[in-house]
Amino acid sequence: MDRRRSILIVGGGTAGWLTAAYLAKFLEASGQGALTITVLESPEIGIIGVGEATFPTIRTTLQFLGIDEARFIRETSATFKQGIRFTDWARAPTDGRQSHFLHPFEAPLHPDGASLVPYWLLQDERDRAPFAEAVTIQARVAEARRAPKRPHEDAFTGPLSYAYHFDAAKLAALLTRRATSLGVRHLQDQVRQVQLDEHGAISQVVTDANGALEADLYIDCTGFRAELIGRALKARFKPVSRWLFTDRAVTAKVPYAQPDAPLESYTISTAHEAGWIWDIGLNGMRGIGCVYSSRHMSDERAEGVLRSYLGPDAEPVTRRIAFEAGYRERQWIKNCVAVGLSAGFLEPLESTGVVLIEAAAAMIAEFFPHNGPIDAPAARFNELMTARYDNIINFLKLHYCLSQRPEPFWLDNRDPASIPERLAQLLEQWRYRPPSRFDFNLDVETFAFFNYQYILYGMGFRTDLTPGRNDFPNVGAAEKVFARIRAYGERASQDLPGHRELIEQINAEAPLPA
Numbered sequence: 268m269d270r271r272r273s274i275l276i277v278g279g280g281t282a283g284w285l286t287a288a289y290l291a292k293f294l295e296a297s298g299q300g301a302l303t304i305t306v307l308e309s310p311e312i313g314i315i316g317v318g319e320a321t322f323p324t325i326r327t328t329l330q331f332l333g334i335d336e337a338r339f340i341r342e343t344s345a346t347f348k349q350g351i352r353f354t355d356w357a358r359a360p361t362d363g364r365q366s367h368f369l370h371p372f373e374a375p376l377h378p379d380g381a382s383l384v385p386y387w388l389l390q391d392e393r394d395r396a397p398f399a400e401a402v403t404i405q406a407r408v409a410e411a412r413r414a415p416k417r418p419h420e421d422a423f424t425g426p427l428s429y430a431y432h433f434d435a436a437k438l439a440a441l442l443t444r445r446a447t448s449l450g451v452r453h454l455q456d457q458v459r460q461v462q463l464d465e466h467g468a469i470s471q472v473v474t475d476a477n478g479a480l481e482a483d484l485y486i487d488c489t490g491f492r493a494e495l496i497g498r499a500l501k502a503r504f505k506p507v508s509r510w511l512f513t514d515r516a517v518t519a520k521v522p523y524a525q526p527d528a529p530l531e532s533y534t535i536s537t538a539h540e541a542g543w544i545w546d547i548g549l550n551g552m553r554g555i556g557c558v559y560s561s562r563h564m565s566d567e568r569a570e571g572v573l574r575s576y577l578g579p580d581a582e583p584v585t586r587r588i589a590f591e592a593g594y595r596e597r598q599w600i601k602n603c604v605a606v607g608l609s610a611g612f613l614e615p616l617e618s619t620g621v622v623l624i625e626a627a628a629a630m631i632a633e634f635f636p637h638n639g640p641i642d643a644p645a646a647r648f649n650e651l652m653t654a655r656y657d658n659i660i661n662f663l664k665l666h667y668c669l670s671q672r673p674e675p676f677w678l679d680n681r682d683p684a685s686i687p688e689r690l691a692q693l694l695e696q697w698r699y700r701p702p703s704r705f706d707f708n709l710d711v712e713t714f715a716f717f718n719y720q721y722i723l724y725g726m727g728f729r730t731d732l733t734p735g736r737n738d739f740p741n742v743g744a745a746e747k748v749f750a751r752i753r754a755y756g757e758r759a760s761q762d763l764p765g766h767r768e769l770i771e772q773i774n775a776e777a778p779l780p781a
């Protein structure tokens with residue numbers, strides 16, 4: 268067959284434009300430029316416009332797309348993200364005293380192939396350094412409000428791993444420009460009807476202004492509306508609310524109190540009685556959202572929790588978003604594949620929405636059948652994506668089920684019946700040994716063993732190695748490495764530029780020609 272195959276992407280949020288740009292670039296990069304790709308989006312419906320925090324994979328994706336890092340930072344009001352700081356998750360504040368721990372992106376230092384983790388576990392709990400601070404210099408650097416890189420360093424790389432916080436609407440606009448420059452066709456229109464053929468595949472989508480449109484592959488990026496995969500093809504949605512309870516968010520954007528207010532290079536996640544609050548420092552604005560379980564908290568109470576977090580002087584315009592935690596087990600059916608919120612959404616914790624889009628886009632690009640049945644990759648795609656969702660559920664649940672907070676939401680989260688079986692098995696094993704890379708199948712994981720270690724030991728989980736203490740004889744050598752991490756961390760906190768300073772410097776540079 269020498270006819271060019273065509274792809275119609277319905278939806279122009281992060282999912283639609285990232286997938287479009289990725290496919291266009293991949294096909295160009297691999298010299299197979301024989302496809303037509305169209306994005307159809309409805310300006311009336313608009314995009315969800317949340318999703319401001321990302322995971323380090325985004326650097327590789329943006330670099331692959333050929334987007335200049337400085338331009339990306341300027342055009343999306345982006346800041347650097349070195350991890351997440353969890354406040355009041357392990358226990359509720361007492362007498363106003365809060366507890367916190369950091370989940371940094373940088374893996375624990377692993378000198379000469381030997382893990383430091385057993386040696387940290389065997390230290391005296393009463394006076395050892397917090398886990399993240401003991402095993403990586405990134406904790407000190409982030410807490411000192413330093414950037415993960417210096418201005419002269421190459422794009423998308425630096426001494427420390429990082430992702431970004433950005434304005435989601437501005438990212439969609441930037442991706443639109445990039446995708447169209449790669450040859451993606453852009454239609455602004457609304458799909459009113461999706462027609463199926465006698466085999467149950469999509470035969471055409473009917474739009475207001477462009478009539479009926481046909482393609483070989485339809486990519487559903489219509490967000491929670493799931494117009495193609497859900498409404499037309501009736502792909503079953505698998506709710507996961509028995510494990511993950513949050514289902515609402517009330518969000519606000521607020522200006523900084525002063526132009527030189529501290530700019531954190533981590534997402535602040537503060538637990539409350541029935542969920543948590545995200546606080547994301549963008550350039551010029553803070554994005555804040557209160558995530559909660561409607562079974563445990565009313566909408567009015569959630570708004571009150573958000574307002575008291577913001578303080579008496581803030582007058583935010585708030586927005587309420589309802590979601591149902593879950594995903595579609597069949598995300599690729601016949602000639603339709605879903606990417607983004609139409610495929611599933613768990614909750615905002617640990618910023619997995621955009622990572623799942625990146626994973627799906629990369630898989631569609633590599634699997635794309637240039638000839639033969641268009642649904643040939645469907646079974647494998649569905650297997651890999653659902654495994655990814657299931658594994659993320661385990662990681663998210665870990666944050667909730669280890670908490671010692673006393674409120675009903677947190678007690679319900681500790682109920683063994685609410686803990687997925689695989690996670691319960693792992694937790695049992697981790698009482699006797701720390702998480703290992705062999706616990707996970709990396710092809711279908713978003714989070715590695717060390718991400719689990721940061722959460723476990725940040726939350727105060729105990730892995731008891733004391734009966735086998737003699738199996739870890741290199742205490743002296745380990746202590747020297749801990750001291751080196753401390754010293755390097757202090758030096759890096761002096762040497763690296765301030766986070767706000769670096770963001771301001773990048774924004775002050777002359778923009779590149781378009």
Ligand SMILES: Cc1cc2nc3c(=O)[nH]c(=O)nc-3n(C[C@H](O)[C@H](O)[C@H](O)COP(=O)(O)OP(=O)(O)OC[C@H]3O[C@@H](n4cnc5c(N)ncnc54)[C@H](O)[C@@H]3O)c2cc1C
Binds near residue numbers: 588621
């Ligand atoms: C409260 C909340 C917080 C989140 N926080 C994060 C986070 O911090 N990090 C992260 O990675 N992810 C986060 N996410 C997920 C993230 O927002 C999404 O993964 C991401 O924005 C992608 O959305 P989307 O493109 O699938 O959908 P949308 O942005 O909703 O886009 C849907 C598109 O489809 C179009 N459309 C719909 N129906 C039609 C039709 N009939 N005809 C034509 N066009 C149509 C719309 O116009 C729009 O262009 C969060 C999600 C929620 C709900």
